[in-house]
Amino acid sequence: MATKCRDCPLRRRELFTSMSDIELRYMEKFKVGELTIEPKTQILMEGSNSPQLFTALRGMGLRFKLLPNGRRQVLNMVFPGDFLGLQAGMLGEMKHSVESTTRMTLCVFDRNELWNFFRNHPDRAYDITWLAAIEEHFLGAALTTLGQRDARQRIAWALVRVHQKGEALGLMDNGQMPFPFRQQDLADALGLSLVHTNKTLARLRERQIANWSDNTLSIKDLPALAEMAMLDIEPEPIRPLM
């Protein structure tokens, strides 16, 4: 039995904008069901036109692109609250793949209802555009990182961003948060080799700045890491939850 939107535990987090009862009730109509998937499961595939859209409720995953030569670019890590499949909905096909890293539970929506938002629920349409805009912003920031920062700065940048996200989502527990990815995933996100990623992480660990091991991330010296990344620490913007 799927959770009703109005009972969604995620929605209670202050990271997310609140919705009126009426709005919530409409979202429930839009919601087709709930899906629980195992680790390493394909959720959306590049080139496909999924009939479904998803909101991640629990667990983590990756968005990525594959090149003909086998190399992989990780575009983004998927956290709870993320909306998946907008490209399929708008452009007719996914331009990247999405895969679960841990076990995940997803809220499932019907792609055909998307147009209804635009016709009958301008608030929701606006939310969706907002999400597209924030995603564009993130990718621009990531592009800047790959283009202009060296390896140490890239890693620092990524760890700070993840930390911020974790805090906003209330994942922090005693200064630690779950971070269930492989070093290869981070390497593929930052355009670095696995070996160099490993060595850079090791140096951060030695210097007591950040420790990522056993699927757990803990930042020991956030200001140092942020400065290393040339990144101002800003609070996560409040975002809509679909």
Place this chain on the structure above:
Amino acid sequence: MATKCRDCPLRRRELFTSMSDIELRYMEKFKVGELTIEPKTQILMEGSNSPQLFTALRGMGLRFKLLPNGRRQVLNMVFPGDFLGLQAGMLGEMKHSVESTTRMTLCVFDRNELWNFFRNHPDRAYDITWLAAIEEHFLGAALTTLGQRDARQRIAWALVRVHQKGEALGLMDNGQMPFPFRQQDLADALGLSLVHTNKTLARLRERQIANWSDNTLSIKDLPALAEMAMLDIEPEPIRPLM
């Protein structure tokens, strides 16, 4: 005296979706005026909240981000038809800057009307979201290029993309198109040094694959360039023109 949207020469290009007379008339109401600016003029500034949105009608420009250490990441090149300022409209502030490279003329819209689209013109709201989604797609592709391609592949990728865009916009004249940027601009877009960009371009010129000089780009061997870039040549998707 500003051109009426229904007389817009850009709109006649088949690259752009067509609009009904009624729709065009509404766009004219939304349109505040027309702006002509000199080369190297700031159009939008990172961090600012512009009261205006723009559609580029003529000329070219750059979107970019600056880092505290002075380095610059070029996110995108601005071509006629591009919509500027969506982030200010949705997120409340620009996350990057936009500057003209050549003299440009811009169609000016009132940012406050944006919400009107969502309430009263779902078609236009949908168009805007489509543009946001295609931009997200582009940035993902660019990220993949910086993360996974070497210098030669990056340059090839960029030249093919520019060529495609030029063709779709009807800028090609006898196998040539205007490309009024500096090598430094391309270097900043691809995360390469100016020197290496220069040498890589020189090699492509010697090998008779592509020639970019005197603000003019001509691709001599598109298939070779596309293969070098690991890029399938696909037609530009038909896009809305705001």
Place this chain on the structure above:
DNA sequence: CGAGTATTTGATGCAGTTCAACGCTCGTGG
């Protein structure tokens, strides 16, 4: 215990950065 996967570490090499210098074009002012 053995197979498969992930992390770690050392050694080697090169793609691309950095530094430096020169040429060309064009606009400005004496």
Place this chain on the structure above:
DNA sequence: CCACGAGCGTTGAACTGCATCAAATACTCG
């Protein structure tokens, strides 16, 4: 009308951050 400087493109030389190669260690699970 020429001198000068600013901006951009070009080229050579030296250096280095990171990739690549190789191999050992740790961890998980059937």
